[in-house]
Amino acid sequence: MLRVAVPNKGALSEAASDMLSEAGYSTRRGTKTLVHQDEVNGVEFFYLRPRDIAIYVGSGILDAGITGRDLLLESQAEAEEVLGLGFGASRFFYAGTAGSFTSAEQLAGARIATSFPNLVDADLQRRGIAATTVQLDGAIEVSIQLGVADAIADVVETGSTLRAAGLETFGEPLLESEGVLIQRAGAESRIGVLKRRLESVMVARQYVLVDYNIEQRLVPEAISLTPGLESPTVSPLQETGWVAVRVMVEAKEVNNVMDRLYGVGARAILVTNIGACRI
Ligand SMILES: Nc1ncnc2c1ncn2[C@@H]1O[C@H](COP(=O)(O)OP(=O)(O)OP(=O)(O)O)[C@@H](O)[C@H]1O
Ligand SMILES: O=P(O)(O)OC[C@H]1O[C@H](OP(=O)(O)OP(=O)(O)O)[C@H](O)[C@@H]1O
Ligand SMILES: [Mg+2]
Missing domain, CATH: 3.30.70.120 (Alpha-Beta Plaits)
Structure with a gap:
């Protein structure tokens, strides 16, 4: 059986399951189920944290997965994007208290709170900026007010969480993300049918x-x-x-x-x- 990872909760979960259903796969009945076998199509689905999915796929334990492009890059796993899936669009931005920063270059020496420290470190390195990342799990927007950071780097969808916290983005987005189908980097592909079905749903x-x-x-x-x-x-x-x-x-x-x-x-x-x- 093909072994495929699907987000078990969070922003990508429902859209990923809907897309698999539209592609003709049977999906889990309840939100607590973590493994579901679609015998007819020969696929076993594993419902995992979206942040962990690229790690399972990159290590070769699972054949494929659906996760966010930002989470794939953050994981540094040996996994590659096969197909953008057209849902879960978001952008990854630096943000600060309104008026405090106008460009990423001003981050030199700053403390930047994020739950994507690898993405941020790579971006800072590319720009030649020395700054510190402060790794937090979520609710990043409140970290400046609480004094652990001078700026943040986080996922922005509608921007309403930022606005509510009195923050604004600065600079260009570090990344444009969406839900993506991934497989192990360089693997001989076993996922041709899955990929074609998902492409067809998008069409x-x-x-x-x-x-x-x-x-x-x-x-x-x-x-x-x-x-x-x-x-x-x-x-x-x-x-x-x-x-x-x-x-x-x-x-x-x-x-x-x-x-x-x-x-x-x-x-x-x-x-x-x-x-x-x-x-
Ligand atoms: N409004 C949104 N908020 C958060 N993530 C979003 C949003 N829209 C799309 N995404 C994408 O969803 C993925 C994050 O999913 P999720 O929110 O489930 O992870 P998490 O924040 O680590 O977990 P959780 O918030 O459940 O603890 C990322 O790929 C992100 O780009
Ligand atoms: O631009 P918006 O539409 O406001 O969406 C972006 C917000 O949503 C996510 O948080 P989430 O709800 O996943 O909570 P978390 O910070 O606890 O992960 C993300 O981390 C931002 O905070
Ligand atoms: Mg979240």
Whole structure:
């Protein structure tokens, strides 16, 4: 059986399990279950702390895992990203009391609280800045007020935790993170099917299927609006001079595309969600 790690709780847990379900895998029934076998698909899922997942995968104990890109890099495990999964997006920033810092270069000599000390040390080293990291487990934003640090480096999603603590980010993000599929670095891949299924979920979420009828002579103009992923399907209609076009369109663009298609003469424009696919 393929052995796959999934976050057991936290920001990535529900989205990771939802994605696996959409990909056709059976997932655990209750949030306390730590091991679940999907006999049909030959996969055993292990529900682990997201921070530990790259360590299990990097050591070769598990074949693959879903974790955050930031946690993968922080772990320094011998694991590699195979696929960005399009959920759990966050950015990793330096932050300080509003107005206290304007650039990372001002961190020289500062104490920086973080639960990602390796990420921060690597960034400071890259910039040639000598500063101290103070490793904390969570609730990092309150550490400046409590006097153990001058600045922090932490995950920012909406920014509301920072604002509530009277802090603001400074400088560019150290990292843009999201949920990622990982495997052991350099391993001969056993996870082709898992990867393809997860890729397909992303396509099914991102695209819709659009059908429309149009006069044959207008097809080039309509196709330029809807080029599809590879090539649109164009089929003859009973009425001479008209064709039906079927094509994939990005879901977030679809209303705009429909208006423009109508404008060039397309009619009976229908949109269908994609339940599942293999591209
Ligand atoms: N709003 C968010 N807060 C925290 N992490 C987020 C958020 N959005 C996405 N993430 C991602 O989730 C992962 C952290 O997950 P999680 O919060 O479960 O870990 P943790 O903070 O170490 O654990 P916990 O808070 O449960 O003790 C990181 O990869 C992070 O980038
Ligand atoms: O930008 P926001 O949307 O406010 O989200 C970011 C916050 O959420 C996370 O904390 P979490 O809830 O995981 O608590 P923790 O600090 O105890 O890990 C993260 O460490 C930030 O504090
Ligand atoms: Mg957290």
